Amino acid sequence: MIASMGKRLVAEGCGKYKTGPGPVWTEADQKSYAAWQSKIGLREDDADGIPGKLSWDRLRVPSASPTPSASGGRVASPVPGHGISTRYRVKGPHWSLGYHTGADYAAPNGTPCVAVRSGSMVRSGQDRSFGNFLVLRAGGFDYWYCHLSEQTVKRGSVRAGQKIGEVGSTGNSTGPHLHFEKRPAGGGFGSDVTPTW
Ligand SMILES: [Zn+2]
DSSP states (O other): OHHHHHHHHHHTTOOOOSSOOOSSOOHHHHHHHHHHHHHTTOOGGGGSSSOOHHHHHHHHSOOOOOOOOTTSSOOSOSSTTOOOSBOTTOBOTTSTTSBOOSEEEEOOTTOEEEOSSSEEEEEEEEETTTEEEEEEEETTEEEEEEEESEEOOOSEEEOTTOEEEEOBOOSSOSSSEEEEEEEETTOOTTOOBOOOO
């Protein structure tokens, strides 16, 4: 149990083991677990390296992997036919955290945006920075679709490749593009991870 948990922590980039996870709970396990808790946005007592229900439930969710979706095909881009125009983690003073928290896909207004994985739409809204946004939850992660002109599917199940919205330039945006961001499920702004799927 501890060994398999340790392997997952290593896979998530939180393992600090010298010899790999073993069968007993060690100080290294606790440190790695605390790193994992911080990574998923927990703080203070919830990030003490002692497994609590919050973090434990999250750790048991299999990590996202680029396996083909239930619909059969792997989605090549959240904006089919369009590639990344501004990469993740690029630094710049105009971003509130000093770096780009997602990947941008520049495309004309109205270009379809699709679910990158099968999952469920758990949130939609309007934000001063992100404009009209949608959140797709799949595989223990949230995928944020921002600056949309249209929010086609706001709630419920979607399949990989299904259209969920359209590219726009709402919110703090200098031109039509999709800002595509990935966070651990339920994670707040700043808990972003590399936006792969
Ligand atoms: Zn962006």
